[in-house]
Amino acid sequence: MQKTLIHDLGKFINWLPQIFSRPENTKMYYKETIRQMYDIGIGSLPIVFIISLFIGAVTAIQFSYQLSGTLIPPYYIGYIVRDMMIIELSSTFTCLVLAGKVGSTMAAEIGGMRQKEHIDAMEIMGVNTSAYLVMPKIIAALLIVPVLVTVSALIGIGGGYFAAVNVSGFSDAEFTRGLRSFFVPLYVNMMYIKSIVFAFILVTVACYQGYFVTGGSVELGKASTRAVVFGDILILVADLLIAVVFMAS
């Protein structure tokens, strides 16, 4: 197990430079990037929407319990929901969900092409398949995931507002005042850094699993699962590292 992990890591690191070589034809890469942006962006919007709404609402309800009977002023609820969403929940949850939804799809798509010899056929034509199949996906994710995360943060705060006002009995003024208090721009930067790092992780891990798949449909299923599991784990590890670095500085 450890040996294969190290082996995989080495192979992965060796593989990365091939993805970032010069495109044979920018137009084809551009077209593919647009397609991927559409798939990742539009395709994931509903689930990101629903999840963020619930997370925001649950955060508000949970914290209203914690706040009741303490001396903390009630308007803190808006502040807490906002910062929770921006610092941690929107980027992490969105990317964990995307690792499941987008990551498994990408691994299956590329893995299927490997098994049906499509990748060999492209290689024979002279195409750098590592670049053509992976780079557009990475670029698309780097562009679109931050947008999704922004949407997630906004929707989450909206959900928090809805729950705080309608379920937990805070006033509109209290929540809004909280939203406007103690704003730290650095946290927003952190959210975007996280979303970019996570996007990179989830796409490269998924594509790696698909690109080097061997065997048949059982192995393809396993590769798709590994894409999600490893993607999730690496996202959480990166989350921790970024938190440590940011909080230290």
Place this chain on the structure above:
Amino acid sequence: MIIAKDITKSFDIQEVLKGISFTFEKGKTNLIIGKSGAGKTVLLKILVGLLQPSTGTVYYDDIDICSINKQQLRELRMQIGMLFQGNALFDSMTIEENIRFPMDMFTKESIQEKRNRVNYCLERVSLEGINNKYPSEISGGMQKRVGIARSIVLSPKYLFCDEPNSGLDPKTAITIDELISSITKDNEITTIINTHDMNSVMEIGENICFLDQGEIAWQGHKDEVLENENPKLQEFIFASPFLQKLRSRALNAG
């Protein structure tokens, strides 16, 4: 011209190729023949660099493809067309997009020029008018022919066909053989065909490499096949009692 030199290939303990040396000549249809499992596909994949040989090398004219870097290999591959045994058509693209793909990737022609070229290639494999169908919507033999159309779209210098006429009726199979043969002649290219079809051997076998259990058991021209006494070759080409009878008649008559 492509030269294979002392090629061996093993998968784990199974030795699939045991020292293959052969010269595939330019402007000729070179055939690799042999029973199912003889190692034809493995040899073809080694020749195009999809598999690394365990030992030995492959030369394209005087380029040793086992020692050039990836970028150089890609440049060489732009001159290669290949038909896979399983076709390897891109199943989410239409037939036209499939055939156009190499042009889209590597040429700057206008869409109209590309479309004309696609239609010309489809015409050569007698499949006009199926541009907008998907690979899953056409028959296996048609897929094979689309695969051939795609492999010749950029006028390759080297053409590889893995079983171009398996799954085709004898008549279409012969048309395909003739097509490949005429492309080879017209453009003076080096063509290598894997086959176990005895019609192909007798019609277009200008330079035949007969593989048996990972070794070259015989090599030569189609005209030598009939009279040759190599028992393995005879067993392979004239496999059925009917064909054996035909052969002895032909020999007696001649």
